Amino acid sequence: MATLEKKALKGGEWIVRETEAQHVFIPEEWSEEQLMIAQTCREFIEKEVSPNLDRIDKMEEGLMVDLLNKAGELGLLSITVPEEFGGMGASFNTSCLTAEATGSGHSFSVAISAHTGIGTLPIQYYGNAAQKAKYLPGLSTGELKASYALTEPSSGSDANSGKTKATLSADGRHYVLNGQKMWITNAGFADVFIVFAKIDDDKNLSAFIVDGTTEGLTLNAEEKKLGIKGSSTRQVFFNNCHVPVENLLSERGNGFKIAVNILNIGRIKLGAAAIGGAKSIIGDAVNYANEREQFGRPISKYGAIRHKLAEQTIRTWVLETATYRAGQDIEDCINAFIAEGVEPEQAKIQGVASYPIE
Ligand SMILES: Cc1cc2nc3c(=O)[nH]c(=O)nc-3n(C[C@H](O)[C@H](O)[C@H](O)COP(=O)(O)OP(=O)(O)OC[C@H]3O[C@@H](n4cnc5c(N)ncnc54)[C@H](O)[C@@H]3O)c2cc1C
Incomplete structure (x- = not known):
């Protein structure tokens, strides 16, 4: 795996091997296209989900289904589905980024990630040609949940x-x-x-x-x-x-293997979704600390509060750094498998399975 040797660490190798800084992926390296896809997801959450959180929490009849349908119309359910089945065929780390972008969507982010992840991926990765042709187009548009x-x-x-x-x-x-x-x-x-x-x-x-x-x-x-x-x-x-x-x-x-491999993908994407939630909460916390006054000053002027805000920002940055570094290492590994002739969907499974510690 020549590509892998040069660019990325093997699974768990970060514990024992020095990495040159230029080989570590950082979020500043996202491409324009990746940032645009993430922005579309974020705007969807801001416009369609955030204003309706109370209605969603009350499980208003049909609301979650409507939201998933709207997300489907915008292409948000098909980001990682191969193009031949109506999807965008986006890369692994892009799927982590979009999980972050929808991660601040409270219960909606649970529904969309279950649909696009554990619901769709078993067919995408393990389905035969007929099963993929029958189900993936509908799952991509949201016609099927x-x-x-x-x-x-x-x-x-x-x-x-x-x-x-x-x-x-x-x-x-x-x-x-x-x-x-x-x-x-x-x-x-x-x-x-x-x-x-x-x-x-x-x-x-x-x-x-x-x-x-x-x-x-x-x-x-x-x-x-x-x-x-x-x-x-x-x-x-x-x-x-x-x-x-x-x-x-x-x-x-083969079901247990499918279950475990699909959950492994879900785990790292859940980390990415948590970044989205954490970033959103930093914004809320800073706004509140600036607005709320006690003893004649905003509470954000007090050292203990500043310490908390700084700590939550540092921890979120660490989470972001670790997740996307691992995400890119996995993607490099997937690409190395593809270069060796492994079929792309199989390469994704093997790539993720190569990084259990991450
Ligand atoms: C909101 C929500 C949504 C869910 N959605 C789905 C879904 O869509 N599909 C689905 O199939 N499932 C779903 N689940 C189920 C979820 O996957 C299970 O909760 C999970 O697998 C853990 O099982 P359990 O809750 O029975 O915990 P248990 O297995 O009973 O574990 C209880 C505790 O014991 C610990 N424990 C267990 N074994 C060991 C061990 N060997 N060593 C040390 N500690 C151990 C666990 O870490 C945990 O802390 C969902 C759960 C929730 C809460």
Whole structure:
């Protein structure tokens, strides 16, 4: 991997190897195009989401779906989807930047990242040609909304211990799903569920694309959460759901690998989204500290408050620096895999999987 040797550290290597400063990506290096895409995302949050936070938190009927539709019209749901399926085909680190740009959108950022990330990426990375052609265009525009159903009441961190079962129907045309999932983001309006279940007595999970209209798929009421109250989070039940055999994603028994790899991408993008939230809060905190007066002066004049503002800014800068440096290292690694002949979507998975410590 010649490109990788020269430019980027291998996963975890930052702990033991010196890096020359010019090989470390810094946000000042974003291209005009990357900054423009991020600006479009930020403007969407400012115009469509921020003024409606209370309505979103009250889960006003249809509002989240409308917002996702509008985001889809602007192309915000298809940023990393390959161009052949109607997307922009943006790079890995660009997807981190756009996660930051939508990250200050409270519950909306949960819905959009679940849709574009854990909901869409399993099909984008592991789907066969027919599955991609069937689902990706609709997921790109927002005509289809996606959800990812892994967690179960007795299976959280230990995700491979799930009890949801799939058995082949007598005529061999369907897998029959039975089981229960919980805390499933976007479940209330999803058209497509990525569902993880074990076929017969398999040791490992398999992954299935399940249409939301499948008979036997039912939902519990919305969870009442402490925060991010406006994102849909529901239990999903599968009662003899017939899923066409062609909706098995990848190979039998490959579901746990899919689940973990997709979550690995989600983890670094969640870091990027947190930068967006943190930057937005710095602005709010500074404005408040300048407006709020006590003892005849704005509280921003007091050392303890200044210390807090400085500390939150420093920590956010550290988060930003670490995230985009890692994001670019991963992207360089992806490009090195592509240069070696690895298929692009597979290269993305291998690239992220090469940086577990980051
Ligand atoms: C708002 C929200 C949205 C969600 N959306 C989705 C979704 O869309 N799809 C989906 O599939 N799931 C979703 N989840 C579920 C989420 O992925 C799980 O909460 C997560 O996997 C952790 O599982 P758990 O909550 O059962 O915690 P547990 O696994 O019960 O863990 C409880 C605690 O024990 C710790 N722990 C567990 N094992 C170990 C260990 N070996 N060593 C040390 N500590 C350990 C954990 O770190 C944690 O602190 C969502 C959850 C929330 C809260």
